[in-house]
Amino acid sequence: MFNNHERRKFNQKSEHSIEKEWPFRLNFYDKSPWYEVTLEEFEKHALDRLRILAEIESSFARNRSWEELKTVTTRQFKDYLPLNSNSASTVDTQTERRNDHLGHFVLRLAFCRSEDLRRRFVKAETALFRVKYESDDARERELFLKSRDFQWNEVEPDERKQYSSELKALGKGSTVQQLEEWFEKEKFYKVRWTQVPDLVNKRRVLLIDGWAYVPSKEQLSIVLRAFEANLENALDRTARSIMRMDNDSRLTDVLNHMSRGFVAGVASEYSSGPATGDEITADMVDDLAKRHFPLCMRNLHECLMRDRHLKHFGRLQYGLFLKVLGLSIDEAVAFWRKSFSNLTDDKFNKEYKYNIRHSYGLEGKRANYPAKSCQQILLADKPGPSDCHGCPYRHFAPDNLQTSLLATYSSQGLTSADLAEVMRTVKEGHYHVACTRVFEITHAAAGVKKGEGIGEGESVTHPNQYAVKSIEIEKAQLGDAMVVE
Structure with missing residues (x-):
């Protein structure tokens, strides 16, 4: 270098x-x-x-x-x-x-x-x-x-006159006078046709003896090809x-x-603390999950509620997500204790409580662990057959993914007609784009339009980013409703 x-x-x-x-x-x-x-x-x-x-x-x-x-x-x-x-x-x-x-x-x-x-x-x-x-x-x-030398030559007046009728055919204008005015003002450049294959394909240049006569309005094509x-x-x-x-x-x-940055973009950093501006309690998690969580966290939450247990990587992925969302250490212990309801207090305290405190930086080397970004979830710790962690858009079979999307988000506006577009981006390997499109669809009733993403066109690159934006949209709607009332 x-x-x-x-x-x-x-x-x-x-x-x-x-x-x-x-x-x-x-x-x-x-x-x-x-x-x-x-x-x-x-x-x-x-x-x-x-x-x-x-x-x-x-x-x-x-x-x-x-x-x-x-x-x-x-x-x-x-x-x-x-x-x-x-x-x-x-x-x-x-x-x-x-x-x-x-x-x-x-x-x-x-x-x-x-x-x-x-x-x-x-x-x-x-x-x-x-x-x-x-x-x-x-x-x-x-x-x-x-x-710079782009290997182009401006067409001389004699050549302009010789090929005037052909060159005018490249212009835009509904009348003869408009074409004449355009031709008088326009410059033309002569380059080898191999420099502008896209313009040749679209028939936007005049070809003579291997030379392409390019109007200045198409000059950018030469520069981009170079x-x-x-x-x-x-x-x-x-x-x-x-x-x-x-x-x-x-x-x-x-x-x-x-x-790996093209796989899921580059995520913004989310530090510990209430990302939404408010702390959340253990009792709020179930309701928040159903209204605001991305599919990866919805899947983890539903597995936890169904099995009353999550394996190590699932607990790590979901626990750090909830921590950064605003779940304090005391509320986290209460949430996981309630969720692991088939365990005795002694077994929970011995085998799980330490790891919860560790993820909050209160045990071990006392590091403040960040929540996992989409890129980390996609590329690290690939889930096995009985695991619930990972990215559903990448790790679910196509049929299972479509079933899960409809079961999870149909109440928020997702229909079977939307699946074709979502599955196309999944097939092309743009998993975070698929997640972004689901966000747009499920928040369309709140005014989110196609192409807006999570704001100003930005794509989802972090599960907390998805959840925080969803919560913010709901708060704004509630605030507007109170003003109207």
Whole structure:
């Protein structure tokens, strides 16, 4: 990742030239990082970028329109990867662009390891580049395009005149006059047809002797294809050299964690304490489970109520979820004691109470354990035949999943007609997208629309995130009802 020659060259540069290392928001990421970074920076900026890329892939899986995807991505840009234009004189644009540069290269290391990961990374990064391109300052975008060789030539006046009728056929206009006006203003670029196969397929260019005549309104296609090809080649080179880094466990653990980010996105961190603003009691859990819990926690709760017992990983997954939701240690002990009603007090105290206190950081090494995210539930501790933990969208057989969804959520508006869309995303491996769609359907009566997710288009990446948002929606409805009354 770090090139010694480039680092020495960078260190020799003047302070003035360093300020112009990243002259544009747009970047083809040709130069690998030549600067030293801390492990904290290494992980933070990559995770921030991964949050955006994972949501872009979720948008593809949810069949969002380009405008919807752009809206969601632009909003996340502000939160995780701010990139201002040069006109923002009060902002440190070089630091912003350095973070963007670093995050990209760390993820390149994480996603170069298999053909499938490389394909998904290129697709998401290309969409991210397009969002930046379309939102960029027009003048800076033009300067960026001039700074690179895209192997295009502007069509000369003689050629424009020679092929004028064919070129006008590429324009839009309902009258001859409108086409003439468009043709006079439009620029045309000549490139090899292999640079714009998508435009050739859609018949948006004029083909003559292996050359494609591209109107400027389709110029972005040339740029995106060049970005894709550049990144694909770079990933291949990185994959061939990655083995030199595999001996450094400090990096490989982080990279392996990130390469799983497309499975269930990157979850927000949920610390201990009442996530909803209110503590919950043992007596409230059953009612909350039926109205607000995601399918994984509903399944654990129902298994617990039915069997009066949960195995170790089930207790761990459900117990930490309830802890972070707002169940205090005293209420947790009361809840589990009531749930394990077929045990004697002595057996419960000896075999289970210690583990409950341990998960709250009151025994053992006294660590404050967080609740498990969707990614952890999907990838760790695969459930066996008699286990209840895990993710139903991944670990249930398709028929069992459909039956469970209808039995669990039919009272909240889910119908058999909704299952086709949910099961399609499950089949494609987008389990958190399926869970997000179920959230939208079951909260449609409260005003949640398709595509909104758990708010502002965000997908579910954590069971507590699902439950907290559901509770917040209900509170808002109750507040509105009280105002009306």
